Amino acid sequence: MSKLPGNAGLSLLGDKSLDFYRDPVSFYRQKMDKHGGRVFQSRLLNRPTAFICSVEGMRELLSEKSNLFLKDPTDLMTNMYGDTIVTTNGEEACLLRLSLTSLFTGRCLESQRDFISSVCERCLKDLSLSGQPECVYSVFKRLGTELVLGLFLNVRAEEQPELFQEIMQLCTQHWHGLISAPVNVKVPLWSSGFSTALEARDKLMDIIKDKLENDKEGFVGSLGSLPLPDSSAASQHLLLFISALIPKAVASLLTSFTLVLGGNEQEETRRRAGEDPDYLHRVLLEVQRLWPPFIGGRRIADQDSTLAGFHVPKGNGVIYISHGVHRDPEVFEEPDNFQPERWRGRNAGQEHLLCSFGSGPRSCIGSKLADIFLKDVCMYLLKHYDWCLDPPSQDLEYKWLPVSRPADPPTVSFTRLDQTRSDESDTS
């Protein structure tokens, strides 16, 4: 069996985590050039790790061999969120998925539609009011936060502004701890990001537990009555669902959507997407293909195995890189070009070859909710606004971590499409 191309390096000294996290896209591109293929090895988090940048390799990892490549229970996510579905394996993960999925499908999901529309209306109705360009990433992150806090905790920004603000700040502190070094040190008058994050987590948990005890309505109510493995499972999952992760992923996709469809030259594309939901669907597939919010996901080999024909020893890490998978020229012709029509032509019916929401049995359980929400927001924008970059020339170079977005926050001017109509009716 062939050995993976590349060098897994020596313990600690050979570790490439810093290089990877500094610029993951340049990292994988350089390695692919050097090793002449889309699957190679390097050392990540001080573990020999296979990097998967091909569609075929991703499918093998996440679908066909999902029982051999497992989630890492020692992942940093466990430190911050406790034991949740994200880092468990086997039967426990299956049972959790079974329970939780019911909250994100069918009637539960349908019952949230009016709330989702009301969040769009509230957050987007005044985009043109100030006459000033808007920082779109911040607008969409706020929108995502209103969605998750309203949906999962029954805390609505317009009804309980102070509580909303407090939770939002705690979520930000908690998040910053997740991405800071995990050193729990607390010295008087100084505390590391991580211990501040743990304090924020404790305060969030108090709010969540109070909600679980007293609110019998909505998602909190349903979660409280689900069969879950232990008494802390409901609160830990709520902490995960209201974390900054989801608003950031939503803001990432909406920012990329706004940028690729902005300006006069995209007017026809905007008009068509606003009139034809199938075309909007293809536009959004292309947005997530080119700019997936998360760089990928990690697994550990539970036994000796193979991926893409290469030997992967037990205990080695594997990471799939969604940016690389989505630009695999074997599947996506002219992979760097934005071509919504590919989803009606050569790539029709191949949505499952994307991995922005993962793939296979451990794919995202919130993908339907995200799909409904993203389409509502995009439809609202398309029906009510024209928009363009303002100023027209901005550096749109992307950074890819923690979520993908231009490193310099882009600013966009919105003009209401129905302005002329309402002006006319005002004077009649």
Ligand code: HEM
């Ligand atoms: C734009 C929005 C979102 C994106 C891009 C996204 C992306 C992802 C990805 C890539 C994975 C797989 C990670 C892996 O393979 O290791 C995943 C898993 C997961 N997502 Fe999402 N997600 C989004 C929204 C949501 C929402 C709204 C929820 C629900 C509140 C959610 C809950 C989860 C959970 C619980 C898992 C773990 C599933 C498991 O391990 O079995 N996500 N998501």
